[in-house]
Amino acid sequence: MSKPFTINPTLDFALERLIDAPRHLVWDALTKPEHLKEWCMPRAWGRVSKCEMDVRPGGIFSIDIAAGDGQEVPNLGCFLDVIPMERLVWTSMLFPDYRPAVFDDIPITAIVSLETAGTGTRYVFTALHRDEADCEKNKASGFYQGTEIAVAQVVAHVPSMK
Numbered sequence: 001m002s003k004p005f006t007i008n009p010t011l012d013f014a015l016e017r018l019i020d021a022p023r024h025l026v027w028d029a030l031t032k033p034e035h036l037k038e039w040c041m042p043r044a045w046g047r048v049s050k051c052e053m054d055v056r057p058g059g060i061f062s063i064d065i066a067a068g069d070g071q072e073v074p075n076l077g078c079f080l081d082v083i084p085m086e087r088l089v090w091t092s093m094l095f096p097d098y099r100p101a102v103f104d105d106i107p108i109t110a111i112v113s114l115e116t117a118g119t120g121t122r123y124v125f126t127a128l129h130r131d132e133a134d135c136e137k138n139k140a141s142g143f144y145q146g147t148e149i150a151v152a153q154v155v156a157h158v159p160s161m162k
């Protein structure tokens with residue numbers, strides 16, 4: 001699989017894992033709300049209270065988080081690219097149907113790529129940022145650490161789907 005972009009370590013970060021399950025199960029974990037709710041939020045920090053996904057370019061990507069203090073935090077974005085069982089790309093910089101977003105958070109574009117690796121799946125999550133300041137703010141906010149935890153949770157969750 002060729003990369004459609006080059007990671008810039010001052011603007012982006014990537015996490016790569018091997019998941020002991022076939023690609024179709026990993027794809028289901030990423031694209032079906034009932035599975036996404038199980039792994040997307042670090043359990044110690046809160047839970048996914050609502051999830052809506054229309055997995056197509058222009059479709060909605062919406063995950064509401066119920067934080068430990070009870071505060072509801074909406075996360076709304078738009079899918080940009082969908083290649084079934086290979087790649088998902090979404091952004092918080094656009095709302096569904098490519099409408100310009102209005103938000104107070106640090107915008108990202110996320111790219112998830114999947115590749116068969118033996119009997120498992122190579123999973124790569126990449127977060128692209130506008131600039132170095134946004135990347136550093138996201139790392140300092142706990143987003144990077146939370147993403148690492150969520151990736152570990154998806155790695156653990158997918159084999160249980162067999």
